[in-house]
Amino acid sequence: MNSLSLSYAYLRHKVLSTALTITTFAAGVAMIVVMLLVNAQLQNEFSSNLKGIDLVVGGKGSPMQLILSSVFHLDVPTGNIPLDEAEKLGKHPMIKEAIPLALGDNYQGFRIVGTTQAYPAHYQAMMKPGGRYWEKEMEAVLGAEVAAKSGLKPGDTFSGSHGLTSGGELHSEFPYKVVGILEPTGTVVDRLALTGRESVWYIHEHHDHDHDEDADEHRNEAHHHGNDHADEHDHEHEHGHGHEHEHEREITALLISYNSPLAAVGLPRLVNSTTSMQAASPAFEIARLTAFMGTGTETLKYFAWFLIILAGFGIFAGLYNAMNERRYDLALMRSFGARPGKLFALMMSESLVVSLISVAVGLMMGHLLVEGIATWLAGTKHIHMTGRLFLPEEIWLIPTTLIVGALAALLPAVRVYRIDIFKTLVQR
Amino acid sequence: MPVRKEVPMLEINQLKAGYEDKVIIEVPQLALSSGEHCLILGSSGSGKTTLLCTLAGLLTPLGGEIRLDGQNLEELRGSALDVFRGRHIGIIYQALHMVSALTVLQNLLLAQYAAGLRQDRNKAVALLEQLGIADKRDDKPETLSQGQQQRVAIARAAINGPKIIVGDEPTSALDDSSCETVMELLLRLAASSNASLVIATHDQRIKRHFHKQITIGGAQ
Numbered sequence: 001m002n003s004l005s006l007s008y009a010y011l012r013h014k015v016l017s018t019a020l021t022i023t024t025f026a027a028g029v030a031m032i033v034v035m036l037l038v039n040a041q042l043q044n045e046f047s048s049n050l051k052g053i054d055l056v057v058g059g060k061g062s063p064m065q066l067i068l069s070s071v072f073h074l075d076v077p078t079g080n081i082p083l084d085e086a087e088k089l090g091k092h093p094m095i096k097e098a099i100p101l102a103l104g105d106n107y108q109g110f111r112i113v114g115t116t117q118a119y120p121a122h123y124q125a126m127m128k129p130g131g132r133y134w135e136k137e138m139e140a141v142l143g144a145e146v147a148a149k150s151g152l153k154p155g156d157t158f159s160g161s162h163g164l165t166s167g168g169e170l171h172s173e174f175p176y177k178v179v180g181i182l183e184p185t186g187t188v189v190d191r192l193a194l195t196g197r198e199s200v201w202y203i204h205e206h207h208d209h210d211h212d213e214d215a216d217e218h219r220n221e222a223h224h225h226g227n228d229h230a231d232e233h234d235h236e237h238e239h240g241h242g243h244e245h246e247h248e249r250e251i252t253a254l255l256i257s258y259n260s261p262l263a264a265v266g267l268p269r270l271v272n273s274t275t276s277m278q279a280a281s282p283a284f285e286i287a288r289l290t291a292f293m294g295t296g297t298e299t300l301k302y303f304a305w306f307l308i309i310l311a312g313f314g315i316f317a318g319l320y321n322a323m324n325e326r327r328y329d330l331a332l333m334r335s336f337g338a339r340p341g342k343l344f345a346l347m348m349s350e351s352l353v354v355s356l357i358s359v360a361v362g363l364m365m366g367h368l369l370v371e372g373i374a375t376w377l378a379g380t381k382h383i384h385m386t387g388r389l390f391l392p393e394e395i396w397l398i399p400t401t402l403i404v405g406a407l408a409a410l411l412p413a414v415r416v417y418r419i420d421i422f423k424t425l426v427q428r
Numbered sequence: 429m430p431v432r433k434e435v436p437m438l439e440i441n442q443l444k445a446g447y448e449d450k451v452i453i454e455v456p457q458l459a460l461s462s463g464e465h466c467l468i469l470g471s472s473g474s475g476k477t478t479l480l481c482t483l484a485g486l487l488t489p490l491g492g493e494i495r496l497d498g499q500n501l502e503e504l505r506g507s508a509l510d511v512f513r514g515r516h517i518g519i520i521y522q523a524l525h526m527v528s529a530l531t532v533l534q535n536l537l538l539a540q541y542a543a544g545l546r547q548d549r550n551k552a553v554a555l556l557e558q559l560g561i562a563d564k565r566d567d568k569p570e571t572l573s574q575g576q577q578q579r580v581a582i583a584r585a586a587i588n589g590p591k592i593i594v595g596d597e598p599t600s601a602l603d604d605s606s607c608e609t610v611m612e613l614l615l616r617l618a619a620s621s622n623a624s625l626v627i628a629t630h631d632q633r634i635k636r637h638f639h640k641q642i643t644i645g646g647a648q
Contacts, residue, residue, distance in 0.1 A: 012529075329525075329529075335484075
């Protein structure tokens with residue numbers, strides 16, 4: 001018999017209130033774990049996709065929409081920009097790299113992105129053995145997830161459909177040929193089908209010529225397709241392509257990395273004031289976004305701490321009651337020769353055992369919960385998460401909960417020093 | 429058993445017992461040699477329990493002195509008194525005070541644990557066998573009858589090999605036959621470890637087992 005086995009006997013003796021205390025405590029811990037994991041993975045998702053992109057140039061409109069659409073491929077684009085203007089900007093001496101993106105179609109909800117090989121290279125994507133990059137029009141390279149979900153292999157063909165979400169008009173007369181598949185990168189590239197810009201232009205130029213009778217309509221829409229970004233279902237026109245003249249080619253956005261930090265001072269203003277294009281800083285927009293969301297996560301965090309403190313009070317109340325019920329036992333142990341310190345240790349170890357079980361249960365619950373959320377989110381194609389990630393911050397939960405447990409036990413434990421054996425056991 | 433009067437196991441001189449500065453009972457002189465028993469008789473409210481608790485070191489004497497095995501209890505302070513009591517005094521409370529979270533056997537081990545002594549399972553089981561309740565060792569105390577619980581309390585008081593076992597009404601809740609059995613067991617247990625029994629009771633049935641008796645309260 002020792003203070004641990006005694007604690008165990010007492011905890012088992014009142015199993016229901018023990019379970020209640022552990023559940024409350026563990027729920028608080030699990031909340032914190034969920035928040036830590038979700039936050040870390042969202043941040044990581046942001047930062048790995050943002051990596052090295054200092055500026056995004058696209059059609060005028062909401063800067064956040066521009067970032068979301070062209071960096072994270074979440075929102076619809078703000079509109080298109082003329083290729084020649086974009087290319088002129090790309091040659092600016094302060095720009096190290098300018099990656100063009102041309103959006104417009106999707107395959108089963110995965111976006112087809114017309115770009116250059118610099119785009120996958122930027123995310124350090126590796127080609128799976130047996131694959132190669134596109135060399136001519138209508139050749140495509142699939143991101144790891146697109147390949148896994150669709151089952152397409154090099155040599156297979158697929159048709160894109162119009163628009164950025166599935167369900168648009170199928171371009172079945174212009175099939176793409178898969179020539180390569182990329183290794184998983186953990187970035188947005190995994191969920192894209194990449195091709196040359198020429199393929200996107202090729203489809204839409206031919207597509208438009210097929211619909212010559214709609215020329216009137218096209219001309220009307222040419223006025224607004226630059227900023228009519230939200231109108232995704234207006235599938236004929238939401239991506240402005242140079243249908244009238246071949247040389248008026250357009251792209252959707254330009255991902256820019258600077259040569260020098262000085263570029264951040266002048267370049268965005270230069271773009272915004274002297275061209276028809278818009279420049280947006282991803283870092284700034286994401287900071288804005290997390291500031292919006294931050295209120296929510298902050299609230300959750302406080303709520304989790306509130307739960308933990310509540311559980312601490314639960315332990316306190318539980319121990320205090322137990323101590324009251326147990327004052328006979330404690331006085332009895334004193335009368336059998338137990339020093340107060342021994343009883344203090346007993347009360348403490350009981351609380352610490354409860355805290356330790358709670359933190360273990362809470363950590364487990366938290367990870368299972370995130371894994372559950374991850375499974376649920378896996379269907380949405382946008383956010384990737386796992387419960388099998390362990391963060392160094394979680395280690396801190398263990399001493400923190402132990403301290404909460406120790407504090408909760410302190411007052412009841414101190415009371416053992418003032419037990420009057422005679423009054424408790426004899427007089428009553 | 430030879431009685432050596434010159435080294436008393438328990439010696440009381442001019443003892444004033446009570447609590448909260450109120451003297452309830454005075455005992456001018458009492459001495460017990462090793463293995464000698466004593467019965468404290470008195471009606472309820474006469475102060476038997478107060479005297480017993482003072483002897484057991486649960487109450488501080490308000491005057492006079494108590495020597496147990498040569499040790500003046502007044503000289504022991506705080507946890508030193510707890511430790512001394514744990515090793516030398518076995519206490520049977522009137523209310524028994526079984527620890528309901530623990531089994532019968534664990535209740536005995538608890539006394540050893542509390543006293544900081546080695547936990548001897550075999551000794552505890554042997555003691556329970558001696559008292560005829562070894563088959564109940566893994567039961568919770570509340571499932572036992574009053575007589576059985578009384579025996580557990582006796583075993584628990586005796587397990588640390590005390591020099592003196594004090595009992596507060598250990599038989600009064602029992603029927604005649606249980607009363608006899610418990611009394612015999614107590615005496616046998618005390619004899620085997622050469623411990624002195626000091627029993628406070630108003631139970632006239634056990635008077636014949638003691639030839640040293642003091643009566644307190646009311647007419648002597």
